[in-house]
Amino acid sequence: MSTHNTTNESGEMYSASETIIELRNTEVVFDMSRGVSRVLDNVDLDIRRGEILGVVGESGSGKSMLASAMLDAVVDPGILSGQITYYPDDGDPVNVLGLSDEELRRLRWEDISMVFQGAMSSFNPTMSVKGHFVETLEAHEYDREEGMERAHELLSDLYLDPERVLESYPHELSGGMRQRALIALSVVLEPDLLVMDEPTAALDLLMQRSILSLLEGLKEKYDLTMVFITHDLPLVAELANRMAVMYAFELVEKGSTDEILQNAAHPYTRALLNSTPNLDAPLSEMTSIEGSAPDPVNVPEGCSYHPRCPLADEQCVAEAPDFHDVSSSHQVECFHWEDAAEAIPFNIEQPSSPEEGEAR
Amino acid sequence: MNWYVKRTGQALFTLWAVASLAFFLTRQMPGDQVATYVDQVIQNNPEQDPEIVRSNIVEQLMIDPNAPFHEAYIAYFGELLSGNLGWSIEAQKNLNTLMAETVPWTLFVMALATFGLFGISLALGAIMAYKEGSLFDLSNTLLGMVTTSIPYYVAGILLIIYIGYPEGVFTQYFPVRYKLPDGVDPGFTLAFISGAIRHATLPALSYVITAYGLLALSMRGNSIQVLGEDYVRVAQLRGLPDRRIALRYVGRNAVLPLYTSLLLSIGFMLGASVILEQIFVYQGVGYWMDRAVQYTDIPLMMAIFLMITVSVVIATYIADLTYGYLDPRIKSGDEGEAY
């Protein structure tokens, strides 16, 4: 669906009906005593109806900020600005940042829902799981009986025993069960878009795998569009149709999963692919990315990756690169993207498609 | 179930230990207590025969000072178990009667103080947390620290001076002495109930205004911590009403650690009643405790000692059982305790 589509963020051949949410010039700043901290910088992103978009980046690169921005839920005292437009299935486009409190309250969870990073502590420890479902349905004036039936179905779709889980208190569930219960809670109001921030971070490998396959099933059955945020590139590569790579609070590369895996054009993405633990790769071939993640108060001038980039030259230090089209479905923010493949060779063959990645 | 058995066992053990301790202390009392008591009685009623008085007193005492240790111990526990607390020389009354007349009053003042204290502190602490850093928060923090450092008996005297002495509305509604208005008899009447509440108000208030600060500040701290929890943020994004978040999320989770304070305050309040009941001439357990100490009325002391222990043990027991309902993490096993 997404690969033959030729829309792109700069707007050519742009069709609103296929975009579910559109971010333009989205920024988050914190006024801190050390100076202004820009923790999301000028992000443009279109998410297409029905796709799974993977967002990857190292810790502190602004992934959670991007997720919160989509629900206008940036924590105080952060200031969110830019243009965020939500296109409902039917009806007029919604300017998310211009909504009244009540409209925003309804948009969240009913249209755009989120699974938080740190899902382990997303449940009230003194309330049963069922209580969480019931209060959510009531707060949004949904029919309680119908809603609880859907909750039962969702939980069984996620391979949980609905009766048992609903009667339990959060501490009585294992991490994986709690995570799946939280996913069910996030979609109980039948949203169109589900944003998941590191939904598998605290789980073991086996559990991560099984949640991924459950998510795919859920997406098909409930017609969801998903944003899957993680620092684990191989993990998201298995699930996502399209990927976006964040570095230093900006998106630096976006494209279909195949193109990113085969032909990553940004030096950072290539380094990230080389540094990700890969069971097939001998240890000696794994490299870590040199240098450290930039401080949001003091992001390097020019291309923010230049202090760590082997291809950096004067131009990179002086000016910030714009997006360049690698193909109609693949954009990269780098002056020397054409030289990146040669300068930073993959240390192992990348799998040719996400399906073959299963072996890893 | 196991858990209840264990808790009940602990409560019984505490009672036994305290009763034994009372016994040992009495046995260790220096001097011939019986002779002292006889002197006291003779002083008040010079016409009585000292020998008859002596034999009466020995009969009333549950601890025979001349019997061998183990026999005295067994006899003492036998009396206690059959529900006999003995005879008070000072009050010239059966101790069962005296306790029945005084314990409920003291417990009533304590209950009033406890509910007032927790009602005010929890609400205030939570509001301060919501308004963290505001003028309201800062001024209440300061006020709480100041009032906490005032001793409760000073507060009691200040209340008498400023509310009890000036003629006016307050005096008429909140009397500064006795348990009941003149001429009102115990019974299920409006005069009795309102009289009892009005007379208990100032003693309870003396305790509340000097103790609320610490509790409110703990509640404030706990609430601020809970407000930072992920589940509160998720609840807000799920669009729950603010009221529900304040009560069911923040309030509920912030109160749990304060259960310990509740238990401690029960014991502390019983201690405070000794002085407060003097100040307010309120004839409860504390009032008689003071008399017992002053006139070395050992049976009276022991009876009060036991009653206090029973009250604390029961309160602890109830608190412990209800804690399981407040915090589901406790109910399933006994890996945690309320205190």
Ligand SMILES: Nc1ncnc2c1ncn2[C@@H]1O[C@H](COP(=O)(O)OP(=O)(O)OP(=O)(O)O)[C@@H](O)[C@H]1O
């Ligand atoms: N409340 C806050 N006030 C100021 N700065 C913040 C705040 N929360 C996060 N930041 C900063 O915003 C930047 C981006 O944070 P974010 O949480 O989006 O990172 P992330 O990519 O999600 O990282 P991780 O993988 O560790 O979750 C970080 O530099 C962080 O220091």
Ligand code: SF4
């Ligand atoms: S623009 Fe320059 S510094 Fe930035 S990633 Fe490309 S080559 Fe490296």
Ligand SMILES: [Mg+2]
């Ligand atoms: Mg994050």
